[in-house]
Amino acid sequence: MSSIAANWLNRSCPVTGLKVDKHAEWLIRVNAVVAVLAFTTGLVGAIMLALTRWQAVHLLPADWYYRMVTAHGLNMLVFFIIFFEMAALYFAGPILLNSRLVGPKLGWVAFVLMVLGTLMVEYTVFTGQADVMFTSYPPLKAHPYYYLGLIIFAVGALLVVTLFFASIIVAKKENTYQGSVPLVTFGAITAAIIAVITILHGAIILIPTLLWSFGLIPMDAEIYRLIFWGFGHSSQQINVSAQVAIWYLMGGLTMGGVVLNEKVSRGAFLLYILFISMASAHHLLVDPGFGPAWKIVNTSYFMYLAVLASLIHGFTVPAGMEVGARLQGYTNGLFEWLQKAPWSDPGFSATFLSLIIFGFLGGVTGVVIGTEQINIIAHNTLRIPGHFHTTVVGGTALCFMGATYYVVPLLFRKQILGMALARIQPYIFALGITIVGTSMIVAGLFGAPRRHYDIAFTEAPFQVEFPAAVDLALTFVGIGGIIAFTGGLIYVLVVVASVFLGPAYDDAAAKSGKASVPQGLLKLPPQVHDKELHDAPGSLVLAFVLLAVFAVYYFTNWKILSMIWKVG
Amino acid sequence: MHSGIVSPQGVWWKDAGKAEKLWVTIAFIWCIILFLAMPFWHIVGGQNTTGVRGTTDPMAFMERTNRFVTEFQVGEEKGIPVVAPPAGSHVYMLGRAYQWYPILKLKAGSTYTLHLSSLDFNHGFAVFPINLNFQVVPGYDYALTITPNQAGEYKIMCNEFCGIGHHLMVGKVIVEP
Ligand code: HEM
Ligand SMILES: [Cu+2]
Ligand SMILES: [Cu+2]
Numbered sequence: 001m002s003s004i005a006a007n008w009l010n011r012s013c014p015v016t017g018l019k020v021d022k023h024a025e026w027l028i029r030v031n032a033v034v035a036v037l038a039f040t041t042g043l044v045g046a047i048m049l050a051l052t053r054w055q056a057v058h059l060l061p062a063d064w065y066y067r068m069v070t071a072h073g074l075n076m077l078v079f080f081i082i083f084f085e086m087a088a089l090y091f092a093g094p095i096l097l098n099s100r101l102v103g104p105k106l107g108w109v110a111f112v113l114m115v116l117g118t119l120m121v122e123y124t125v126f127t128g129q130a131d132v133m134f135t136s137y138p139p140l141k142a143h144p145y146y147y148l149g150l151i152i153f154a155v156g157a158l159l160v161v162t163l164f165f166a167s168i169i170v171a172k173k174e175n176t177y178q179g180s181v182p183l184v185t186f187g188a189i190t191a192a193i194i195a196v197i198t199i200l201h202g203a204i205i206l207i208p209t210l211l212w213s214f215g216l217i218p219m220d221a222e223i224y225r226l227i228f229w230g231f232g233h234s235s236q237q238i239n240v241s242a243q244v245a246i247w248y249l250m251g252g253l254t255m256g257g258v259v260l261n262e263k264v265s266r267g268a269f270l271l272y273i274l275f276i277s278m279a280s281a282h283h284l285l286v287d288p289g290f291g292p293a294w295k296i297v298n299t300s301y302f303m304y305l306a307v308l309a310s311l312i313h314g315f316t317v318p319a320g321m322e323v324g325a326r327l328q329g330y331t332n333g334l335f336e337w338l339q340k341a342p343w344s345d346p347g348f349s350a351t352f353l354s355l356i357i358f359g360f361l362g363g364v365t366g367v368v369i370g371t372e373q374i375n376i377i378a379h380n381t382l383r384i385p386g387h388f389h390t391t392v393v394g395g396t397a398l399c400f401m402g403a404t405y406y407v408v409p410l411l412f413r414k415q416i417l418g419m420a421l422a423r424i425q426p427y428i429f430a431l432g433i434t435i436v437g438t439s440m441i442v443a444g445l446f447g448a449p450r451r452h453y454d455i456a457f458t459e460a461p462f463q464v465e466f467p468a469a470v471d472l473a474l475t476f477v478g479i480g481g482i483i484a485f486t487g488g489l490i491y492v493l494v495v496v497a498s499v500f501l502g503p504a505y506d507d508a509a510a511k512s513g514k515a516s517v518p519q520g521l522l523k524l525p526p527q528v529h530d531k532e533l534h535d536a537p538g539s540l541v542l543a544f545v546l547l548a549v550f551a552v553y554y555f556t557n558w559k560i561l562s563m564i565w566k567v568g
Numbered sequence: 569m570h571s572g573i574v575s576p577q578g579v580w581w582k583d584a585g586k587a588e589k590l591w592v593t594i595a596f597i598w599c600i601i602l603f604l605a606m607p608f609w610h611i612v613g614g615q616n617t618t619g620v621r622g623t624t625d626p627m628a629f630m631e632r633t634n635r636f637v638t639e640f641q642v643g644e645e646k647g648i649p650v651v652a653p654p655a656g657s658h659v660y661m662l663g664r665a666y667q668w669y670p671i672l673k674l675k676a677g678s679t680y681t682l683h684l685s686s687l688d689f690n691h692g693f694a695v696f697p698i699n700l701n702f703q704v705v706p707g708y709d710y711a712l713t714i715t716p717n718q719a720g721e722y723k724i725m726c727n728e729f730c731g732i733g734h735h736l737m738v739g740k741v742i743v744e745p
Binding site for chain 2: 528
């Protein structure tokens, strides 16, 4: 068994001394805490938005609705997700590689910069000086502190990524691990490389925008959109890579999932890196600035090779779990491995639900609306937030939640307070966000716009009468929102209570076998097997079902498109 | 075999299993289909995003729109001119906070070249109820060839956030049989 697996066993049943870099551990803690704080802020916004789009409730006044769309988008998509990813980088680098963190002081500097930047942005947004949505398309203009805050935040993030790379190099030099880096770390490296590309785009666009907000230079609205999305969408690919890495991690920890083939999985990660810089195109499919050839080549990430990567992971992740379970003796039929899976371990349920929601809902709908011509019937409708609430929320955020239930015992050294609530939390959140996402998509299919205060158009010069189906769908956005909010709130409460009030998860507690922690930690499933197995018939069936759903939805959309006015 | 947190030892560049090979092949073919569908629709399909695209000065575009309005105005509704251009002509639609200007009166089955641009911010040209959406960007003229296929009263919503009155921005296109 390799040294890393040995160390991992030590972590969960600490018989021998632990070798965890103290700075890395603390930086993981503080970054995770700020992530949860940002999530909580975003969550308050989420429920208000859901209850405002529910036309019968229509909670907020117009100005606060738009302000909250801005605040919710930023806190969730930028601050929650990125602080969490910073924690993940410290984990996948120094901790998984059993090495030391290079430049711990710089790690703290980075953290302070990121918090400072966050506060500047929050201040301008909540004081009404940045009602520009997180996309801040010029000529809409925010207070300069808004752009400056984002720049400072990005500098901090870039510093963390640099430390991560430095730690990996040092780990290699100091021989803290043998062989190649584990797949999970490889996934994190992918995320980090994409992060560098992303942040460079961010610098290219945010620095001129800052100057423009001071009135120093002019700004072209279309070029801004181009480069902004080079930044905005690439950052989503950081999330996807981080999420896939965590799928592999949690698959292993919760049910002993294995890597079917290192070459295939690593190759798929590589595809993400290669094609990511084309990411801005699918936001500009119905824009006046670019021609069809550019749109087709770029939006398809050059022939959909990044989609191919996701399709590959979408199979190899469950297949790895399946094979791991089969090697442990769950060999009956197609799905015994799934029936006997640890469904009451929130680490597992969150991971598997995230995989299903991301694949069947988020992935499929995303590729469809990102098709050049189909975008005509999707651009800026509620189909767009419907899509990303099933990728980055039902997928990434849910997956991060599952991982948190392992981070708290392993790195905060606390037991989970309220384990019963933790067990049901992933189901509640998954149900709520699935309702929110699909209802948005339904409303969007009728053309209901996103970022829109009032589709009853009560004060508009002309009436637009949406069919009753849209009203119903928006009602379900509200109801699903309440359920998802509840799931989110349970997450926050359990995590905060455990971190501050939870009983210690020390050596004695770990050895007793009775600690209140997820089951994978009580008894870590085998991480290494002597036997080899390559058949995963159950996962193959799942994969083909996905493909069938994908094809039906895809061709239905072409059919709908063909019925509208001719345009071109 | 090992999990994703274990360092692979020795050479891990191994041949993939049968199931993986099958899935990767099928997924790749599907991706190629997705890719080819787009150029294919440019050849046989009626809905594309091509247009004639160019830059324009917002003021110049407004003046052009005003000339277009004077030339073909047939009425007025809620203070907004109603304009009925001949089939086959160039028609202009200006987005500005918070109004689509002017109201168009078109003939079903006829083809027009619709120029879209903005005087101020980004706007979203969103035709209800057919759910046809284009981005309108200040400084850019997007000239799309359109053929309304059915008579009726269509509303133009704005679906790009353009300020506090964004949800009040509604225009109209009347299509006569
Ligand atoms: C409790 C769970 C959540 C609910 C109920 C919820 C609900 C909503 C609603 C109703 C909107 C407004 C849509 C519109 O009117 O255009 C929205 C926007 C958005 N949400 Fe969420 N959300 C949740 C969680 C999240 C999470 C976890 C993320 C990111 C990780 C996220 C990212 C976004 C983004 C980026 C927007 C778009 C903002 C914009 O248009 O500028 N949401 N959400
Ligand atoms: Cu507008
Ligand atoms: Cu608008």
